[in-house]
Amino acid sequence: MLDVNVIRKEFPIFQRETKPGTRLVYLDSTATxxxxxxxxxxxxxxxxxxxxxxxxxxxxxxxxxTALYEQARVxxxxxxxxxxxxxxxxxxxxxxxxxxxxxxxxxxxxxxGDLVILTEMEHHSNLVPWQILQAERGIELDFxxxxxxxxxxxxxYTRLLSRGPKLVSFTHMSNVLGTINPAAAIxxxxxxxxxxxxxxxxxxxxxxxxxxxxxxADFLAFSAHKMCGPTGIGALYGKMELLEAMPPFLGGGDMIxxxxxxxxxxxxxxxxxxxxxxxxxxxxxxxxxxxxxxSLGMDAIAAHEHEITEYALERLEEVPGVKLFGxxxxxxxxxxxxxxxxxxxxxxxxxxxxxxxxxxxxxxCAQPLHERFGLPATSRASFxxxxxxxxxxxxxxxxxxxxxxFG
Amino acid sequence: xxxxxREVIIEHYKNPGYRGHLDPHDIQFEDNxxxxxxxxxxxxxxxxxxxxxxxxxxxxxxxxxxxxxDLLMESIIGKPIEEVKKLxxxxxxxxxxxxxxxxxxxxxxxSLKVLKAGVYGLGEASDSLVE
Numbered sequence: 412m413l414d415v416n417v418i419r420k421e422f423p424i425f426q427r428e429t430k431p432g433t434r435l436v437y438l439d440s441t442a443t444x445x446x447x448x449x450x451x452x453x454x455x456x457x458x459x460x461x462x463x464x465x466x467x468x469x470x471x472x473x474x475x476x477t478a479l480y481e482q483a484r485v486x487x488x489x490x491x492x493x494x495x496x497x498x499x500x501x502x503x504x505x506x507x508x509x510x511x512x513x514x515x516x517x518x519x520x521x522x523x524g525d526l527v528i529l530t531e532m533e534h535h536s537n538l539v540p541w542q543i544l545q546a547e548r549g550i551e552l553d554f555x556x557x558x559x560x561x562x563x564x565x566x567x568y569t570r571l572l573s574r575g576p577k578l579v580s581f582t583h584m585s586n587v588l589g590t591i592n593p594a595a596a597i598x599x600x601x602x603x604x605x606x607x608x609x610x611x612x613x614x615x616x617x618x619x620x621x622x623x624x625x626x627x628a629d630f631l632a633f634s635a636h637k638m639c640g641p642t643g644i645g646a647l648y649g650k651m652e653l654l655e656a657m658p659p660f661l662g663g664g665d666m667i668x669x670x671x672x673x674x675x676x677x678x679x680x681x682x683x684x685x686x687x688x689x690x691x692x693x694x695x696x697x698x699x700x701x702x703x704x705x706s707l708g709m710d711a712i713a714a715h716e717h718e719i720t721e722y723a724l725e726r727l728e729e730v731p732g733v734k735l736f737g738x739x740x741x742x743x744x745x746x747x748x749x750x751x752x753x754x755x756x757x758x759x760x761x762x763x764x765x766x767x768x769x770x771x772x773x774x775x776c777a778q779p780l781h782e783r784f785g786l787p788a789t790s791r792a793s794f795x796x797x798x799x800x801x802x803x804x805x806x807x808x809x810x811x812x813x814x815x816x817f818g
Numbered sequence: 819x820x821x822x823x824r825e826v827i828i829e830h831y832k833n834p835g836y837r838g839h840l841d842p843h844d845i846q847f848e849d850n851x852x853x854x855x856x857x858x859x860x861x862x863x864x865x866x867x868x869x870x871x872x873x874x875x876x877x878x879x880x881x882x883x884x885x886x887x888d889l890l891m892e893s894i895i896g897k898p899i900e901e902v903k904k905l906x907x908x909x910x911x912x913x914x915x916x917x918x919x920x921x922x923x924x925x926x927x928x929s930l931k932v933l934k935a936g937v938y939g940l941g942e943a944s945d946s947l948v949e
Contacts, residue, residue, distance in 0.1 A: 753832075754881075755878075755879060755880035755881060756880075757879075757880035757882075757922075757925065758823070758880045758881045758882075761822060761880075761922070762823065765822075773855070774855060778855075781855075787855035787856075787857075787878060787879075788855055816823055816828065817828060817831075817832070817881075818828075818832075
């Protein structure tokens with residue numbers, strides 16, 4: 412089990428009060444996680460001691476910076492059990508990772524009329540890149556429906572697969588419903604139908620043990636900032652033969668072997684996809700975040716979150732007027748999206764903020780999913796390794812306060 | 819806390835006096851706040867002297883957006899359209915009697931934006947109308 416009291420002391424931000432006389436109750440880790448001192452210090456130390464551009468110099472600092480950048484890549488590769496660090500491409504975030512696949516693999520492999528299967532519970536980052544390709548290339552999009560319980564309708568998925576899709580791109584864990592989708596089964600079925608798969612793992616990699624080889628994922632995308640790391644860096648994992656065959660994404664320095672006035676030869680993996688000076692300090696922070704999560708143990712993190720989530724759902728269900736969305740705790744990560752009768756989610760969030768409780772209100776970049784449930788917006792509390800049951804109690808007390816105010 | 823949620827705001831949110839849709843009407847306009855999905859529609863009737871004879875709002879959103887719409891409708895009935903065109907951000911904030919951060923300001927000003935786009939007969943509501 413996690414010792415949350417010790418963990419909380421490792422996050423400097425928990426020492427501050429956002430409102431005088433309150434403690435910070437941070438329940439918005441689905442948007443971005445807080446950062447432990449180990450991550451902040453690793454980035455700080457990089458700028459104090461090792462800052463230089465990578466892959467370009469022979470001087471000591473350049474070599475050190477390059478080594479740190481590449482060591483972090485190895486840590487990230489091991490963390491998701493990638494066969495090789497060359498299969499980890501640094502990007503800005505999950506969104507850019509998905510766009511990389513759409514831009515490079517999609518433009519090289521998708522033809523007019525080709526079918527791409529998505530789901531109704533996708534974040535905008537796994538909808539819009541494919542909509543852009545739809546407009547540009549005339550590909551077809553179809554969607555695995557979401558049941559009233561917030562699960563994917565797998566019978567409908569099987570029917571969609573009979574239409575011979577080229578790609579199935581889906582979220583491993585919904586950022587609104589919290590649903591943990593059966594990724595291995597979805598991928599196996601897709602492969603049987605001859606489709607390539609892309610997993611949006613922005614919400615799963617920070618919270619669950621993710622093994623790309625066990626999943627047999629073709630592509631898998633995630634961000635550092637949701638897993639205790641810095642903003643501005645993420646990763647794309649891909650199977651070697653797919654990445655090798657793909658044309659470059661962005662053009663510029665570092666992604667080339669040789670440049671002439673009218674032509675270039677692309678670099679080998681992963682540099683082929685890493686044009687320009689990357690987020691070097693952030694890669695160091697990303698590596699430190701992986702070290703931090705590994706030191707706690709992903710199984711312990713998942714067990715802790717499960718316990719908090721179960722408790723939160725139980726407490727929230729007791730509040731008259733609260734309606735929860737998504738599956739039961741069994742199939743769910745640390746997310747509780749809810750509405751409160753007669754009060755708009757923005758008002759709920761704003762009133763909670765007065766007591767230092769940070770939740771998110773809105774459509775959480777999943778407008779089609781909200782439309783599916785006939786809602787313009789929901790309130791969302793989300794939990795991570797540093798949250799406690801006491802914080803769930805403060806949330807519930809806060810909601811009672813909102814009810815009182817709106818009487 | 820609850821400066822933001824003064825009684826007047828909660829009251830106008832829960833029991834709006836001017837929620838509805840006028841049919842027929844002389845002026846109609848609607849728009850969303852894309853950030854949070856708040857929606858406001860405004861319908862107005864004008865008289866021969868160019869005054870607002872009646873006004874209603876409809877839509878959904880947070881207490882700030884809906885209360886400010888109700889207060890705004892109440893305030894313009896009987897006023898010349900020319901005067902309505904001159905309403906500013908400060909007029910709405912004075913009605914609400916609160917200070918708002920940049921995010922909630924958009925909620926508070928949605929109804930004014932829609933109203934001004936309507937009375938100016940514009941095709942599209944722009945933030946510059948309420949600056």
